[in-house]
C-alpha cells in the first residue's frame with residue numbers, strides 16, 4: 001500500500017515536471033541548442049570531407065598570394081603584384097566610398113523631398129509625390145542599368161567630350177574629369193583654421209542658447225559663424241603662403257589623364273543609390289513631420305514662439321524621434337544595396353573580392369565568410385552610431 | 399545581383415550537403431537519366447541557344463557526345479549557362495556534372511581549384527579588338543587605353559601580365575557578363591575589347607557595325623580550352639577524357655557520322671577496337687562496348703563537330719593548332735588499345 005502511494009507520488013512529480021512551464025522552456029531551449037550545434041557540426045564535417053575529396057585546401061593563407069589582376073578604380077595604390085588581402089582592402093574602401101557619399105547625399109535629397117511633399121505649393125508637393133511614387137516602385141537594379149547604359153550611351157565620345165567651366169572639366173562616356181586642386185604643405189594651416197572655426201562655432205551656439213535662456217536676448221550666431229568660416233581661413237591662406245597647384249585633365253592618345261577622374265560606373269551607382277534611397281527617406285521624413293500633432297504647433301504659437309523657433313524647438317525635435325529609427329534602416333539598405341555594383345562593373349567588395357578574387361583563388365568559403373563579416377561589421381557600426389544619436393535626441397523626461 | 403550572392407552561397411552550402419560518399423558521378427547521372435552540363439550563355443561556335451532553346455557549338459557537342467556514350471541519346475543532356483565567375487563553384491558544388499565552357503586549362507585550376515581538365519577541345523589564344531578609326535595597328539600601341547574585360551577569366555590575368563611586361567598603363571573596365579562587356583565596348587566605354595580570339599571573331603558579328611572593328615595581329619597567351627570534372631572521381635574523369643579522345647581517334651581512322659555503320663565491318667583493328675567490335679574497352683570506363691560507336695553515330699568525329707560549329711564563324715581549321723596531328727596540328731589521341 002505504502003509502496004504504491006510512493007509510486008503514485010513519483011509519477012505525479014514527473015508529470016508535474018512536464019507541465020512545469022519553467023522546466024519546459026529550459027528543456028526546449030536546450031534541445032534546440034543541441035540540434036543547432038549538431039547541425040553546425042554536421043555542416044563543418046561535411047565541408048571538410050568534401051573539400052578533401054576534391055583535393056582542395058582550406059585556410060586563409062591565400063590572402064598573401066599575388067592576385068595577378070588589375071582593378072580599374074582604387075583609392076589606394078594597387079597593381080597586379082598586390083595580394084588578395086590588398087584586393088580585400090580596395091574592395092572595402094570602394095564600398096565605403098559609395099556608401100558614405102551615398103548616405104550623405106540621400107539624406108539631403110530625402111529631407112528636401114519629404115518637406116517638399118508637405119509643401120503648401122501645389123506643384124512642388126505634386127512633383128515630390130510623383131518622384132517618390134515612381135522611384136520607389138521600380139527595382140533598383142533596373143534603375144542602375146538605366147543610369148549606366150542609357151546615360152552612358154547618350155554621352156559624347158572621348159574625342160568630342162563636353163567641355164565645361166572653360167575647359168577645366170570634361171564629361172564623356174568614360175566619366176567625369178575634374179581638375180585636381182593639389183595644395184602645397186602650407187595648406188595644413190588653412191585646414192587647422194577651418195577646424196578651429198568649426199569647434200568655435202559649436203561653443204558659440206551653446207553660449208548663445210544659454211544667453212537666450214537667461215536673458216532673453218538673441219545673438220545672431222549663424223551669420224557670425226558663416227562670416228568667421230569664410231574670413232578666418234582666407235586670412236590664414238594668405239598669411240601662411242598656401243598655393244594651389246592645380247593639375248588639369250589632358251587628352252592623350254586614348255583618354256584623359258591627370259586631374260580627378262570619376263568613372264561612369266561610380267557615378268551611375270551613386271546616382272542610382274541616392275535617387276532610390278532618397279525616395280524612401282523622403283517618406284520617412286514626411287511621416288515624422290506629420291506625426292507631430294498640430295496641437296503642438298498651436299501651443300507653441302500661443303506661447304508666442306516665432307516661426308523658426310517653433311520649428312527648431314518644438315516640431316523638429318519631436319519629428320526626429322520618429323524619423324531616426326527608420327532612417328537607420330535606410331542607411332543599412334543603401335550600404336547593402338551598393339553590392340549591386342557588380343551589375344555595372346563598379347569594383348566594390350562583392351565585385352572584386354567575392355567575385356574576381358574568389359574565382360581566381362577558388363577559396364569560396366573563406367572569401368564569402370570574409371565578405372559577410374564586412375557587411376555585418378558595417379551594418380552594426382551604422383546601427384551603433386544611429387542608436388547613439390537616437391538616444392541623444394530621445395525624449396528626456398523631467 | 400543579390401540573386402547571384404544567393405546562388406553562390408547556395409552553391410557553397412550545397413557543396414557541404416552532398417556527402418563525400420557520393421563521388422560516383424556516373425551512377426548519379428544514370429539515376430537522374432540525363433547529364434547536367436555547364437556552358438557559356440552565348441558564344442557562337444562554342445555554345446549558344448537558338449530561339450527554340452536548342453543549343454549548338456563545340457562545347458555543346460562535347461556534352462552531347464558524353465550523353466550519347468552514357469545513354470545512347472545525345473539529347474539526354476541539360477545545359478546550365480554560366481558566367482566565367484560562376485563556373486567553378488557550379489562544378490565543385492555538384493550543380494553540374496561536367497564543365498564545358500570555353501575554359502582555359504591552367505595549373506592552378508587543374509590542381510588547387512579541385513577540378514581536373516580532361517582534354518583540349520580547342521586551342522585558342524587571347525587577342526584584342528579595336529575600332530578601326532582609332533588607327534591602332536598593334537597591341538603595343540595600346541598604352542593608356544581603356545580595356546573591356548570579363549571578370550573571373552584568364553583574360554583578366556593575361557591582360558595584367560601583358561601590359562605590365564610591356565611597360566604600358568591601361569584602365570581595365572571589368573564586367574561579369576560577356577553581354578555587358580560587348581555592350582560597353584560597343585558604346586565606346588573602352589578602346590579595346592579583349593578575350594579569346596575565337597570568341598572575339600564570333601562576337602564581332604554581334605556589334606552594331608562589325609566592319610568598323612578589327613582584330614589586332616598579336617596573340618598574347620595560350621588558351622587551351624577544354625572540359626573539366628570534379629577531382630576525386632577517377633571513373634568519371636576517364637569517361638570525360640576518353641569521349642574526347644574517341645572524337646579524335648575516329649577522325650584519325652576515317653570514321654565519321656556518315657560512314658560509322660559501314661565501318662562496323664572494317665578490317666582495321668584500330669577501328670574495330672574503337673567501335674567495340676573487338677575487345678571490351680567500354681567496360682574499362684563503366685560503359686557498354688559500343689560507347690564510342692554511339693558518340694560517332696549521334697555526334698560525329700572531331701572534324702564533324704568542328705565543321706558544324708566553328709567553320710561557320712570563320713575560323714579555318716587547316717594548318718591551325720586544332721588540325722589533327724597527322725596534318726601538323728596538335729589534336730592527338732593516345733591509341734585505344
Ligand SMILES: N[C@@H](CCC(=O)N[C@@H](CS)C(=O)NCC(=O)O)C(=O)O
Nearest residue numbers: 438439482501502551552576594597
Ligand atoms: N578562356 C578564358 C575566358 C573564358 C571566357 O570568359 N570566355 C568568354 C568568351 S570566350 C565567354 O565565354 N563569355 C560568355 C559569357 O560569359 O557570356 C578563361 O577560361 O578564363
